[in-house]
Amino acid sequence: MIVIIVLVFLGVFAAIAMPWIASSVGPSKQAKEVQTRLESALATEAPAHQDVIVNLRKQDQISSIPWLNKKLLQFELTPYLRKVLDQANLSWSAGRLLMMSAGFFAIPAYVVDARSDNALLGLGVGLVTGLGPYGFVLFKRSKRFGKFEQGLPEALDLMVSGLRAGHSLNAAMGLVGRECPDPVGGEFRMCFEEQNYGLELKSAIENLIDRVPMQDLRIVATAIMIQKESGGNLAEVLDKTSYVIRERFRLKRQIQTHTAQGRLTGWILSLLPVVLGIALFMVSPSMMSILWTRAIGVKLLWTSAGMTCVGGLIIRQIVNMEV
Numbered sequence: 312m313i314v315i316i317v318l319v320f321l322g323v324f325a326a327i328a329m330p331w332i333a334s335s336v337g338p339s340k341q342a343k344e345v346q347t348r349l350e351s352a353l354a355t356e357a358p359a360h361q362d363v364i365v366n367l368r369k370q371d372q373i374s375s376i377p378w379l380n381k382k383l384l385q386f387e388l389t390p391y392l393r394k395v396l397d398q399a400n401l402s403w404s405a406g407r408l409l410m411m412s413a414g415f416f417a418i419p420a421y422v423v424d425a426r427s428d429n430a431l432l433g434l435g436v437g438l439v440t441g442l443g444p445y446g447f448v449l450f451k452r453s454k455r456f457g458k459f460e461q462g463l464p465e466a467l468d469l470m471v472s473g474l475r476a477g478h479s480l481n482a483a484m485g486l487v488g489r490e491c492p493d494p495v496g497g498e499f500r501m502c503f504e505e506q507n508y509g510l511e512l513k514s515a516i517e518n519l520i521d522r523v524p525m526q527d528l529r530i531v532a533t534a535i536m537i538q539k540e541s542g543g544n545l546a547e548v549l550d551k552t553s554y555v556i557r558e559r560f561r562l563k564r565q566i567q568t569h570t571a572q573g574r575l576t577g578w579i580l581s582l583l584p585v586v587l588g589i590a591l592f593m594v595s596p597s598m599m600s601i602l603w604t605r606a607i608g609v610k611l612l613w614t615s616a617g618m619t620c621v622g623g624l625i626i627r628q629i630v631n632m633e634v
Contacts, residue, residue, distance in 0.1 A: 393405050396408065399448050399449075400455055401451060412441045412442070412444050412445060416440060416441030420433040420434060420436060423437070427603045427604070429603045429604075429609065431609065431613075432603045432612070435613075456525060459495055460525060462491060462495040463527055463528065463531070463556060464553045464556050464560070466487045466495045467549050468553055469487050470483040470486070473486045475546045480545065481507075481512075484502055485500070485503040487500075494523075498519060499519075501518075501522075502515045502516065502518070505518060513536060516536070517532075519532070520532055527559065530555065531556075534552045535548075570631075573626060576626065577622075580619075580626070588602075
């Protein structure tokens with residue numbers, strides 16, 4: 312009975328009070344809106360001006376996690392990682408790369424330590440696997456720079472054709488940005504847009520070299536800046552620069568052909584102990600486990616790993632020739 316009385320009271324209260332509340336709130340809100348419109352239309356009162364602070368600086372988000380992004384901004388390493396990721400044309404953030412490296416380090420290190428009961432061996436394996444994501448980024452960066460090097464002479468030929476047709480240097484860069492494929496077209500398009508937004512030619516070219524730090528592009532930038540300072544036929548200068556880059560690229564390919572045997576020897580000598588060790592472990596685990604279960608085995612393992620790395624670096628230094 313009491314429940315029924317309470318429900319009836321609440322129903323009557325809602326039926327009477329809610330329309331009254333709505334009627335009391337609605338007109339006042341409408342009146343305020345009408346008054347605001349009239350004041351703005353008649354300009355009876357000076358509007359209150361508030362200084363709006365607009366930040367025109369570029370905000371680089373290192374990580375999508377707010378607290379991690381705040382912490383990473385305090386380190387000097389993150390701008391370098393952001394620059395390398397941009398050069399590799401990867402959409403990763405620096406925080407994501409660091410988290411991936413941490414995961415690739417922790418999981419293999421824990422597994423190896425749990426299986427072999429050797430913390431030093433687990434640490435060594437974790438360091439090697441932890442550098443895997445960074446090595447992948449460097450590999451993508453190297454492949455992109457190789458494509459840029461191959462497409463740069465054609466881009467210079469297109470610029471020479473545009474200059475001889477009467478276009479300005481900025482318009483010739485825009486033509487390269489529209490006609491050439493990435494990464495050459497994308498980088499020159501960015502340089503063209505920076506000049507359209509008011510940046511000086513020297514600053515735009517310096518930014519281009521900073522994004523693509525290649526010797527061939529530095530040659531092109533030097534030729535453009537010397538022509539700007541001293542004058543002359545820029546089309547002829549770029550034509551000769553394109554010829555020099557082609558000859559340099561041909562010489563580099565020829566050197567790689569002659570040193571292919573040495574590079575292959577270095578890879579075989581570096582990977583043969585690892586592959587042979589894995590094969591022997593699969594055949595006889597008890598025999599190979601001596602390398603990480605006994606003190607003398609661990610010393611031999613670290614010594615062989617160090618000598619293998621030193622030998623690989625020496626072979627790399629021999630076969631790599633600067634052109």
